[in-house]
Amino acid sequence: MALPPEFxxxxxxxxxxxxxxxxxxxLARSGRNWKGCCxxxxxxxxxxYVYDDHYHCFGCGAHGDAVTFVMQSQGAGFVEAxxxxxxxxxxxxxxxxxxxxxxxxxxxxxQDVLEAAAGVFQRKLFLPEGARALDYLRxxxxxxxxxxxxxxxxxxxxxxxxxxxxxRQDISPDMLVRAGLMTEPSDDRGSREFFxxxxxxPIRDRRGRAISFGGRIMGDxxxxxxxxxxxDLFSKRRTLFGLDFxxxxxxxxxxxxxxxxxMDVIALHQAGFAGAVAPLGTALTEEQLEELWRLSPAPVxxxxxxxxxxxxxxxxxxLALPLLTPERSLxxxxxxxxxxxxxxxxxxxxxAFQGVLDxxxxxxxxxxxxxxxxxxxATPEQRAALRGRLEETAGRIRDKALAxxxxxxxxxxxxxxxxxxxxxxxxxxxARPILLNRPVPxxxxxxxxxxxxxxxxxxxxxxxxxxxxxALSRIDLPAPLLRLRDAILHWSASAPALDSDALxxxxxxxxLAADAAQALSVVPYPLPACARPGAQPAExxxxxxxxxxxxxxxxxxxxxxxxxxxxxxxxxxxxHRRLTALCTARDALRRGExxxxxxx
Numbered sequence: 001m002a003l004p005p006e007f008x009x010x011x012x013x014x015x016x017x018x019x020x021x022x023x024x025x026x027l028a029r030s031g032r033n034w035k036g037c038c039x040x041x042x043x044x045x046x047x048x049y050v051y052d053d054h055y056h057c058f059g060c061g062a063h064g065d066a067v068t069f070v071m072q073s074q075g076a077g078f079v080e081a082x083x084x085x086x087x088x089x090x091x092x093x094x095x096x097x098x099x100x101x102x103x104x105x106x107x108x109x110x111q112d113v114l115e116a117a118a119g120v121f122q123r124k125l126f127l128p129e130g131a132r133a134l135d136y137l138r139x140x141x142x143x144x145x146x147x148x149x150x151x152x153x154x155x156x157x158x159x160x161x162x163x164x165x166x167x168r169q170d171i172s173p174d175m176l177v178r179a180g181l182m183t184e185p186s187d188d189r190g191s192r193e194f195f196x197x198x199x200x201x202p203i204r205d206r207r208g209r210a211i212s213f214g215g216r217i218m219g220d221x222x223x224x225x226x227x228x229x230x231x232d233l234f235s236k237r238r239t240l241f242g243l244d245f246x247x248x249x250x251x252x253x254x255x256x257x258x259x260x261x262x263m264d265v266i267a268l269h270q271a272g273f274a275g276a277v278a279p280l281g282t283a284l285t286e287e288q289l290e291e292l293w294r295l296s297p298a299p300v301x302x303x304x305x306x307x308x309x310x311x312x313x314x315x316x317x318x319l320a321l322p323l324l325t326p327e328r329s330l331x332x333x334x335x336x337x338x339x340x341x342x343x344x345x346x347x348x349x350x351x352a353f354q355g356v357l358d359x360x361x362x363x364x365x366x367x368x369x370x371x372x373x374x375x376x377x378a379t380p381e382q383r384a385a386l387r388g389r390l391e392e393t394a395g396r397i398r399d400k401a402l403a404x405x406x407x408x409x410x411x412x413x414x415x416x417x418x419x420x421x422x423x424x425x426x427x428x429x430x431a432r433p434i435l436l437n438r439p440v441p442x443x444x445x446x447x448x449x450x451x452x453x454x455x456x457x458x459x460x461x462x463x464x465x466x467x468x469x470x471a472l473s474r475i476d477l478p479a480p481l482l483r484l485r486d487a488i489l490h491w492s493a494s495a496p497a498l499d500s501d502a503l504x505x506x507x508x509x510x511x512l513a514a515d516a517a518q519a520l521s522v523v524p525y526p527l528p529a530c531a532r533p534g535a536q537p538a539e540x541x542x543x544x545x546x547x548x549x550x551x552x553x554x555x556x557x558x559x560x561x562x563x564x565x566x567x568x569x570x571x572x573x574x575x576h577r578r579l580t581a582l583c584t585a586r587d588a589l590r591r592g593e594x595x596x597x598x599x600x
Contacts, residue, residue, distance in 0.1 A: 121153025130154035249274030333360035404494030545585035
């Protein structure tokens with residue numbers, strides 16, 4: 001049974017080879033690859049290596065792809081192995097019909113046509129008629145070796161020249177139309193060559209087979225760069241320029257980096273960055289991201305250092321978030337203002353672009369700034385919007401464990417910036433003990449007890465955390481309570497439910513059981529009613545804001561103003577409850593009520 005090569009390529013691309021092999025072989029990481037003991041001959045020292053698209057045993061020589069492994073390890077036939085893997089990948093195996101066989105033959109014919117055209121274009125580049133195009137490429141700093149390696153060429157300026165030359169190889173105009181090299185005939189004229197007066201860039205698939213062309217016009221004219229049309233072989237959204245070379249380089253440890261255009265890729269390869277690829281004139285697509293991840297678990301996306309580059313980075317991050325897993329992420333790199341990879345590599349050489357790669361940030365670090373730039377953080381409204389966007393951003397990650405880690409990290413950055421930006425009132429905080437051997441009725445002890453009460457309320461009523469965590473993060477706490485607060489905030493970022501028992505269990509698991517017990521202690525003073533387990537939710541919330549107001553009266557006024565604006569714009573039950581609790585605390589403080597710590 002003959003199957004279309006395109007189907008087999010798609011099957012291999014959708015099948016993680018390490019997962020298939022890992023069902024029968026205990027694999028361990030070896031750099032970017034995997035290794036284990038060969039299942040085909042007895043060995044005690046691992047010599048069996050699994051790469052992104054093939055395996056190889058350096059002991060017995062076993063070698064193959066996912067289909068071969070199923071055949072060799074299970075004694076399955078070719079069709080049986082394909083059907084098993086296709087079912088797992090969600091693909092339908094093409095039926096061996098005469099039409100399917102004819103379609104496969106036509107695709108092979110199209111590849112022959114495109115390879116023949118590439119030969120014609122490259123030959124013309126080195127003839128007198130291609131002198132202007134060759135001078136252009138040399139003027140861009142490309143060596144003849146690079147020009148020939150990428151099979152760059154010249155389309156010619158004479159209409160009909162390509163069809164005439166390829167007709168000698170029995171290639172008809174109809175085949176040129178199907179290959180994307182000529183236009184469909186119209187009512188008023190016949191087929192015309194698609195590329196005219198252009199420097200030609202062959203576009204190849206991951207195995208190095210020509211599937212289309214791109215062309216850059218010489219002189220005036222639009223579009224400046226032109227890609228071939230969609231064909232049976234070529235899908236622009238699924239293709240990366242330079243993928244065939246980058247695939248080989250990635251196996252040798254080269255950094256995989258996505259840049260903008262053909263010339264960027266070629267210039268970087270010439271400078272020694274053989275893992276460079278580029279989308280074809282469009283924003284990065286989900287299919288292209290998948291191709292990048294097949295090459296590297298954390299490829300670099302390189303963007304201009306201006307506002308347009310920041311927008312492109314934000315779009316790429318938004319596209320990637322649902323696809324992230326613990327095994328695959330991204331790094332983001334920004335070019336110096338006014339530079340692109342081509343000019344940077346020519347002017348500064350390899351060290352200049354290496355500096356850009358060295359400064360690339362993991363997506364987890366860059367994401368906060370991308371979101372912050374879209375919302376701002378100067379006003380309470382902007383900060384509220386920023387926090388909401390950060391939580392929404394983390395929530396777009398489908399892997400729940402990873403989403404929790406991103407949410408925790410993004411909110412940590414949020415609170416760190418808020419604490420750093422907020423002016424301090426009074427003297428700087430100093431680390432001091434919460435409990436004294438002999439309680440002394442002093443302002444210092446009163447402040448320590450108020451801090452302890454805030455955390456005690458949250459230990460008993462953690463359902464308040466999402467409403468009060470920003471205010472909590474701004475308070476200068478004694479050192480022991482600071483550890484407890486950070487642990488509580490980290491727990492709330494990913495806890496499935498804000499439950500007191502679950503919180504205490506978590507604190508115990510991270511070694512803070514004694515800190516929690518101390519916060520809930522009745523020594524040196526009993527806790528107020530709002531910090532006890534039996535307090536009603538409204539009582540606990542109003543009590544929390546009351547003690548917060550004792551520590552930070554100005555902060556409480558800000559919270560009241562923010563809650564009033566939120567209630568005006570969204571008058572729901574939650575907003576009304578929050579505003580009521582805040583106003584109750586503020587009004588009590590204005591009346592001079594100090595609560596149960598008045599005697600401290």
